Amino acid sequence: MRSLSRLTTAGVLGAAALALLTGCLGSSDSGNSGGQDANRNADAKTVELTIGSNSVKGGKSSAGATFLEDVLIPKFVAEQKGKGVDVTVKFQGDGSDDEVYKQKLSLDLSNKSGPDLFQIDGIWVGEFAQAGYIKPLTDTVGDAAKVNDWDGWKQIPESVQALGSYNGQRYGVPGGTDGRVLYFNKKLFQQAGLPADWQPKSWDDVISAGQALKKLPGVTPIQINAGTAMGEATTMQGILPLLVGTGATINTDGKWLGNTSQLRQVLDFYHQVYSTGLGDPVLQKEAKGRDKSFAEFAANKIGILGESDYFWRSVVEPKQGVAKMADRDSAVGWALIPASKPGGGVKGQDFVSMSGGGATVINPNTKFPQQAWELLQFMNSAEMVKASLDGAAKITQRSDVNSEVLASDPMLSFIAEKVLPITQFRPGLAEYPKVSAALQQATADVVAGKSTDAAATAYEKAVEAAAGSKDKVTSN
């Protein structure tokens, strides 16, 4: 008897919970009703806007949140007051993991709510666009000329605009960005008889510099991120820059790159580095391998290392870096990442790079699309972009601001002037994280001694599973 009633209780509870769940997860149509008047509330005298961002004062990206709340919003409100419009702008900060923030945002957007303007990682743009959560700026604002005539576009390099674009359409305005180069230790280069202004023109040049460095005792010549422990750093700093150096991109015309000659070429390069003592295979397998590689570089134990400007700004930075180098400015050199051979890179380039960064987009369901566009332009004006830096040197989306604020930092100027024009971005598609994981696994296999062919075959299988079918994957 007693067990029976206990069962009933559990059953009732379970059923209640399920009902609750299905309620929570109730499918909502993620399509957009569309057909809204883009000029709704265009002449309103009282306007309320919200800016959403994954940053919070005193927490994640604190400086960004502080700038938005204390500088940008009051300035915008004052500017609008001059036009006789009473604007209230709320900042809706968040300080969670990117994936969690993304999910919250997705839920909001699918329910046609959420902030009027929000910042997202550039890699989410395609995914959000596919899901119908965001629309091209020209649709939301309703007037193509109004969007395209904004003078800010001229200051944002075409390649950087890709951060806020999908399928050739602008969905948002990119924020700051970064770029990847090969850093090298000039002291070690000198000992190895290599030039202080080293600029390799092909992968072979990188290998031969590595071979010269190999003669130095206790020095790992090349650190090119590999394996699964480094996660996305392996993809962004290792595989993808090499891949675009073969002329291929990871996703072309909606098809993922499978077991192709270009992929095998990249894996062969990894094999060459890690099987001939030019790189340290063990470091790629350690849980803290990337941090360790930073420490080793700072201790003059690594000759060449592929990284983004983050490495210069926050890792070997003499005062506050995680692996400080007191003599950074004289000891650390940088060079463009060469294509596999001159002219062999994507678009026939001699040199290549990969970049990441965010974008600010307008919620298609905003009550005030025109005012949101005004705020977006204001946020990305030279004055505001410069103010957001608060005196720090960082690569912004705007060339005019970059040339002004980066003048004192040759490394960051180099990224802004030389790297951004030739850079590539990851495809913002939902399958990307899985493809990225498969790429990392392929390099892990090669580092562990598997043959390039075996690694590439296993990779293709994983990509087919991620893409959902064979015909979404190219191979040759």
Place this chain on the structure above:
Amino acid sequence: MASASAPARGRAPARDVAGLGVGRAFGFVAPAFLLIGAFLIFPAVWTIYIGITNYRLTGVEAVSPSIVGLSNYTKALNDALFHNALWLTLVFVLGSAIIGQNILGFTLAWILRRTRPAVRRTVEAFTLLAWILPSTVVAYLWVAFYDRDGGTLNSLLGTQGTAWLIDYPMACLVVFNTWRGTAFSMMLYSSALQAVPPSQLESARMVGASGWQTLRDVVFPHIRGHVLTNTLLISLWTANDFSPFLLTKGGPNHESETVPVYIYNVALQGGELGYSSAISFLLLIANLLVSLVYLRLLRRRS
């Protein structure tokens, strides 16, 4: 649920305990009920439910997941990485909990039994430190201990250049977890051994029983329940332990990817919440089965 006033035919009315109305009695247990419901039953049911959907962390399925029946479970059946994780978890539990912590803990307790209380307390305090310190702290100490360049272990053994965590990840984890958890077993067995009557030990010595015989025929019957309870507890803790992630992230190449680490990797790296929930549920079932076996053993009269 039958109400007290109108019992269904053939069913005893709900007993009115201590003169309280059933409704009022419910009022008393409601807070506990709500808490357990909110923090135990609801998440468990939620996990089971998510496990039959294609729910993802991001993308379209994050917003409108659909029910996919048992396909996550059939996927687990054919997932070589999951099988690998199960096997490694078994190795981890067997090596570090059932064998390592149990035997080491008992041995220490047995040795300390006759030492002066001051010595015993000192040793206990030190062993306990390993158990009390946050696992993150302990894990990083061990990462440094095993480290290839300048790690303590290499200096001790003169094996410079050996990357222990890369070459022998599971062995490293077993040693680490044995060291970390021994204290608990030791404390438990220390108190259990108090229950062995000294007179019996004395007689065993008089009839010239070997140490092993004494242990088997005199000591063990008294502490059998303790051994089973302890083994069950530490096995479950170890099976659900996440600290391997801190030492190896499950690597190199999934060689130390126990089930909890695999769940994490599937959920956060692949974003597949549906699949990871299904695996979590399988882990729960496995834990329940193990617990049932132990309870059976406990109930069996020796």
